[in-house]
Each structure stands twice: as C-alpha cells, then as structure tokens.
Amino acid sequence: MGEFDLIDRFFKTRFALKRDDLPLGIGDDCALMTLSPGHQLAVSSDVMVEGTHFFSDVDPQKLGHKCLAVNLSDLAACGAKPRAFTLSLTLPSLQEAWLEAFSAGLHALSKLHGCALIGGDTTRGPLNIGITVFGEVPKGQELLRSGAQAGDDLYVSGTLGDARWALLCLEGKSTVQGARLQNIRTRLEVPTPRLELGLALRGIASAAIDLSDGLLGDLGHVLKASQKGAQLSVPEMMKSALVSKDLSSLPKAQALTLMLEGGDDYELLFTACPSKALAVQAIAQRLNLPLTAIGRVTDNAGIKLMGADHFLDDKALKNLASFEHF
C-alpha cells in the first residue's frame, strides 16, 4: 500500500465530510477554510514523538485521541472553537492494524468536536505525529496568558497529578492498587480537552493556559507573560476536588508533589477577578466540572506555596524551589 492509498483509506475516506466553511479538504495542494464574520483564526501546533511523549506499545487508538486532544486543549486555553486540523504523520512502516486504530481514535475525537481533518502529509521515518489545529474566536474575546492582574483568583479545572502518577507506574517508579491504575491511565492516555470550559470563560477569565507541563511550570508561564507573581494555598488545594479519589490514596506529600509538578493534566489554569467568582461557580455547575480556587495573583514575582511545609519536608520543598522564581 503506497502513501496515496494509505491517505485514501485511513484518512480521506474516513474523515470525509461536506461543510460549507471548508470548501476544499484533503487531496489538493492546499485546503481552504473560511472564518465566521468578526472572528480570528486561532492556530496551535503540537508534536508527539515515540519515546519522548509515548511508549512504543501504547494503544494506537488512544494515541490517535491524545494527539488531537493536546492540540484541542490549546484551543480551549485560548477560548477558541475548534474548526479543523492538519496531520503530519511520519511512520517507520505501514502497519494497517496500527493505522486503523490510530485513525479510529483520531476520528472519534475529531467528530465529537466538529474538528475536521483537512490536510497533512505522510512520510517515511521514525514515528512522529504533528498536528496543527485551527479554531476561531471572536476578535477581542481570546484568552491570553498575559492578562492576569494582581488580586485575581487562580483556578484550576478537574483534578491534578493523576496522569503523572500513571506515567510513574508505567515506568515502574510507583505502584498502584486494583482498578485505580485504569482510572489514572485513562487520565494519562485519553485526556479530555476542556473546550466547553474555554468557551464559557470568554469574558470571565483574565488569563488562561492549559496544563501540559505541570501546574508550577505552566503557572510560571502565565505569571511571566503577565509580569506578576502568585500565592497558592496548599492546605486548601489538598482538601479540594483537585485531589482525585485515586490520588487521595497516596501519602499527602507524594500526592502534592504530583499535583504541583505533574504534567499531561490538560486541565485549564485560569485567573479571574474576584467579582467573577459566582460566574465561575455557575460555569462549574453547568459543565459538571470542578473549578477550584487555588490562590491569588500578586504583584511580587515568584510563586509562594503557602502552607506547603505542612505536607513536604525541607528537602522536598527545596526540590520544588526551582519553580519559586522565574
């Protein structure tokens, strides 16, 4: 099976759809897309590489999901609505069963969010999956990293740390009992992009980012872009919905470290003026998704972890120290 047959079978045919806003899809030199009046294009690119971002034996259907999910998560963080994506797929060989499963996982998430595959490239080489995703957001309504104001509340959606715990278990560096492994593996391998939340936060959040690198790292990006600092209330975080039932089975020091440093959560971190607190809680209820206040934006640079010494000893705190300044 050659490149063009492959594209036809697993991508062009499966992903075929007719949409007025997409006059030209897979199969020409370019794809064409229109934007809704008053909207701007939001673009993000993310690559996943075998050995760096996933294990060689990962379920290809889950991999197909995750590759698109991490890109959609960037649209969510921008408050953009998904429209389409391109796929650049570098494959060491053409394994039909692998491609069938990968394409199925990709397609299911694509369909769920109306995010159409409109083009890309397939080539031979070490496994590398690049996606560029296109969304749209009304002019002036985009969520940026740079908008945090001193005094704003800091919020995080969902739960934190589960994905990193799963990774440690798969690497043999941690263990987990019973059904918990399945739960946390799902958080790692089948992340949920918080697209509805991103749309709901237009006009509410002052800044937003998706949590791919870990809470402290990504909070650092927001603070750097906004030229602000933050105080986190660790005791409140530890008794909040941020700690999943699974993670709560761990010693508190371990759970906290996973929550602060773990990556791959694909939750949204956002800031909002305290006057928006009720609006934020209304969104949480409507979406049935916990939105936990974890602290506050400050004028002083750096991240202060208030009360962290109740959970972490000096050595563990020192290991976190690299995140206290940027």
Next chain:
Amino acid sequence: MGEFDLIDRFFKTRFALKRDDLPLGIGDDCALMTLSPGHQLAVSSDVMVEGTHFFSDVDPQKLGHKCLAVNLSDLAACGAKPRAFTLSLTLPSLQEAWLEAFSAGLHALSKLHGCALIGGDTTRGPLNIGITVFGEVPKGQELLRSGAQAGDDLYVSGTLGDARWALLCLEGKSTVQGARLQNIRTRLEVPTPRLELGLALRGIASAAIDLSDGLLGDLGHVLKASQKGAQLSVPEMMKSALVSKDLSSLPKAQALTLMLEGGDDYELLFTACPSKALAVQAIAQRLNLPLTAIGRVTDNAGIKLMGADHFLDDKALKNLASFEHF
C-alpha cells in the same frame, strides 16, 4: 539551553515582528491571525525527515530555506498569498551552530515573502521538520487540481529535472562536470517557490499543481482530480526552455527521463484554455520566467507521450509505463 531558551533565541527574537493582521505570535497557547475581507484561508503541511528528504550533512541554512520553500510552493499552486507559518521541530540534540544556520535560512525566505513564524513546537527525537503554512486567497479565485478541461493547454514554469540530476550526483549515481554541479545543487537544495506566478494565474489557469513528485506523477494527480487525460509533445519539450543549459549537456534520453520522472522541481504545472495563451505569455515576460506549453488536456484517460520514441528506447519507455495510466 532548554526548549524555551532555544525558542527565544533562534525563533521568537529573530522572527519577531509586529503586524496588525497577526495580533498574537509565538509564546501563547495559540497564535491569532485575521483574514482579509472576502478571503479564505489556504493551508498546507509538509514534513521533511532526515534520511528521507535530505542528507544528514546538508547545509542547515539551505535546509531552513527548503523546508519553508516546499510549503510556500503549495500556496503558489493554489494561487494563495503567504501570510504565516508554524514550525514543528523535532531535534536529536541542541546544536547551536546548526540551529543558528537553520533559523537564518528559514528567516530569510520568511522575510522575503512576508510569511511570519507565529508558533510551533520543539521537541526531542529523530530530526523531523514539519511546517504548516497559511495563506489567503479571495473566495472563488483559488487554483485547484480539479479544473482542467479537455482542450486546455498544459504549461510548466522554469526548468525540469535539474534537482533530480543533482540528487543522483550526490548519491554517486551520476556525474557532472565543473560548475554545473553547483547550479543543479542549488535547484535541489534552494528551490524557488513560484508565488508570483501563482498569484498571476488567478483567473487564467483552469488547474494547477506544484511539481514535487515529478512531472508525470503530478500531472497524474491533476488528471485524476479533473477526470481527464493528456498528450505531451516530447520533441517540443526537448527543444524548449524546460531543458536547462546544464541538463542539455546530458544525452537526450537521460535528460528526458529526468524531466519526466524527476521530483523536487517546485515549478508549477498548470492548464489554461487556449484563449488565455497570450495572457500566459505576458505573465512569462513580466516575471521573466519561461512558461512552456508541453501539450494538451484530453478526454481520454492516461498520459500519452507523443514522439517519446525518438528519444527513448523500448525498455526506457516501458519503465515509464506505470505513469501512462492511473
């Protein structure tokens, strides 16, 4: 030097520019771009992989040029004007000299065509360079592969076969005398995307494609999309401007084979109604770029190489046979 320092130094700083149509560039979850009124977005993605698309010891400055050039070539084939691109760069290690040169080559072409770097991803892994390029074209003026009509003239810009000859020389499968190697290597390693030609062909060409896979292969794509066939006049091609001064030093059979099968030319192949012949020649003069008529679109499927037997023996013709049907 970490990922973020690398992005800052070789990409964010060097490519920084302020443009009203690009409200948000590198450094947030998404980049933002507006479209001109009445225009649609044209998108194309192309990947280049070490060992598949380029040699490990290729000049990184030329590689930076070529990675963007092959993407711009797709915009040209669509009649789109370049606007911006994202870069997904997978690197085995951070070699500053390599990155400096790669970024310089990429930046020079980017600047030449006003095609801004607005985002991307850098990650660790086997060398893989993915670019997604964004252009815009007025609604209804896009050039497609599917518009060829029986009776249309077939045209090719520039010269054909030089790049493939250079590749064969670099692989030790052919030899070349003196300064010619430099000429044909430039055609292989520093291709010129025919963007001005693409814009000029709006309203003139009935179909277009860029020549990346080779004339017969890419003509096949146009004919398949248009559900047509073609007759090429080989004797006229052989005495035309399509044969570079360098290629004309080769035996005619070898030159013709390179012209028909060679890839990486990044010229435009297009079709136009005979009533547009004067307009096409006016474009050629204005752009100082040969536009050579090579044959005609027909209703009968397949590509007929008229007069090829004057140049190729039966065996060589048979080797081309796979292109006679699609």
